[in-house]
Amino acid sequence: MSNIAQDQWSRVKGRLRSSVGEDVYSSWFARMDLESVQQQSVHLSVPTKFLRSWIQAHYADRVLTCWQAEIPAIDRIDLTVRSAARCVTPVKDTTTAADPRRATDRDQTRPAPELRVTASAPVSAGHDALGGSPLDPRLTFASFVVGRSNTLAQAAARQVAEGRRGDNVMFNPLYIHAGVGLGKTHLLQAVTWAGNANPDRKVLYLTAEKFMYGFVAALKTQNALAFKEALRGIDVLVIDDLQFLQGKSTQAEFCHTLNALIDAGRQVVIAADRPPADLESLDDRVRSRLAGGLVVEMGSLGEDLRLGILKSRVAAARTHHADFDVPAPVLDYLAKTITHNGRDLEGAVNRLLAHSKLNAQPVTLEMAEREVRDLIRPQEPKRIKIEDIQRVVARQYNVSRSDLLSSRRTANVVRPRQVAMYLAKTLTLRSLPEIGRRFGGRDHTTVLHAVRKIEALVSKDIALSDEVELLKRQLQE
Numbered sequence: 001m002s003n004i005a006q007d008q009w010s011r012v013k014g015r016l017r018s019s020v021g022e023d024v025y026s027s028w029f030a031r032m033d034l035e036s037v038q039q040q041s042v043h044l045s046v047p048t049k050f051l052r053s054w055i056q057a058h059y060a061d062r063v064l065t066c067w068q069a070e071i072p073a074i075d076r077i078d079l080t081v082r083s084a085a086r087c088v089t090p091v092k093d094t095t096t097a098a099d100p101r102r103a104t105d106r107d108q109t110r111p112a113p114e115l116r117v118t119a120s121a122p123v124s125a126g127h128d129a130l131g132g133s134p135l136d137p138r139l140t141f142a143s144f145v146v147g148r149s150n151t152l153a154q155a156a157a158r159q160v161a162e163g164r165r166g167d168n169v170m171f172n173p174l175y176i177h178a179g180v181g182l183g184k185t186h187l188l189q190a191v192t193w194a195g196n197a198n199p200d201r202k203v204l205y206l207t208a209e210k211f212m213y214g215f216v217a218a219l220k221t222q223n224a225l226a227f228k229e230a231l232r233g234i235d236v237l238v239i240d241d242l243q244f245l246q247g248k249s250t251q252a253e254f255c256h257t258l259n260a261l262i263d264a265g266r267q268v269v270i271a272a273d274r275p276p277a278d279l280e281s282l283d284d285r286v287r288s289r290l291a292g293g294l295v296v297e298m299g300s301l302g303e304d305l306r307l308g309i310l311k312s313r314v315a316a317a318r319t320h321h322a323d324f325d326v327p328a329p330v331l332d333y334l335a336k337t338i339t340h341n342g343r344d345l346e347g348a349v350n351r352l353l354a355h356s357k358l359n360a361q362p363v364t365l366e367m368a369e370r371e372v373r374d375l376i377r378p379q380e381p382k383r384i385k386i387e388d389i390q391r392v393v394a395r396q397y398n399v400s401r402s403d404l405l406s407s408r409r410t411a412n413v414v415r416p417r418q419v420a421m422y423l424a425k426t427l428t429l430r431s432l433p434e435i436g437r438r439f440g441g442r443d444h445t446t447v448l449h450a451v452r453k454i455e456a457l458v459s460k461d462i463a464l465s466d467e468v469e470l471l472k473r474q475l476q477e
């Protein structure tokens, strides 16, 4: 594809990202790729049917508008599910392994060939009635690098993986949350591999999508009972990307399954891109059940961890490409500049490998700078949480957080509470009902009232407007 098209695509993605916000963008669009641009239409692809139908139902217009801002003549977007066997780039003497999850996430700005000679085709966890989601043989504990931001999550995951049938379950469910590319899937698959190494234990890894499709498909074939039985017959249920769980009946089923497993002393491990309290579409009972185990957040990857991940990736590549070598200064450079997430680190190593193979040239700093230029992104704005807002506002106005959540109506708490709700609406992507719920179970109209009130006041009241600005700055630091 031409560079022009790729540049256009990067700009469109940028627009989309700022239009829907980072959370939505990374949930739904991170895996969308550009296939081609015609005069009036654009062909895009996503890895799963589920993503396609969701994007079509909710974001079709938005995507079109973002393209029209780039090329006004575009009047149609074709969205297809890309086949697993798509080859990214023809690379001699290697097989491009078919693994849709790996197809680079965001930028196809330059071909990022998957240089893997080993059979890394996904293998199924192999529980027939259910059919787990594909596992990637590279995602094991051995290749998971531990650093400050993930020590606790890794330790808890190890503990779970090493448990035996009949052992007391220490924390259930184990709930791991983190932003995109910070290692959730890696850790969950490591648990699955390690757990299944023990022959008398059944660990089932499912993406939330798979859970939904399994259930829906089972219902269609009147086989729901068998599905439930199969699910309940396993020792450890691992569910990835829980934020994608949608639909009332699937949720109800998820809730039953969760309760049944936990009550039977089986382990449940879950990953999502947000804490349980922020899973807006789940009902309260499920949320509190999820929050009742161990909830661990994995933070962003620090520089040491990034360096460790790069080294481990290079070492893995060297087992098949012995002459591939990345000098220490290049590794340092990459660890310093590619700050966003693990996928970009992986992408960078793949590019260097591709480049050095295709051109038969050693990796140098200049080459690395050129090859990874577009992976270097400005620091993402911080993900602000409602709790942080409540804490900072309470401190500023010298009230307690529980005052903010209480039903007290004295002026000294009413105003701070309104300010906090206003900030929650403007600084997070949470909906009004969700914000109401997080402020002591208030109605969404109360939140709306507060937002309007503060909006109106800041336009007149300079002191208040300064206060609000100050609060925003503290939160965004």
Ligand code: ADP
Residues within 6 Å of the ligand: 139, 143, 144, 145, 146, 150, 178, 179, 180, 181, 182, 183, 184, 185, 186, 187, 309, 312, 341, 342, 343, 346
């Ligand atoms: P998530 O599921 O959180 O979006 P992934 O588990 O898919 O993220 O990780 C993205 C990439 O970064 C993968 O290639 C993964 O192997 C790598 N990665 C992330 N964290 C680590 C880590 N601690 N050690 C090794 N590799 C990591």
Ligand code: MG
Residues within 6 Å of the ligand: 184, 185, 186, 240, 241
């Ligand atoms: Mg993942």
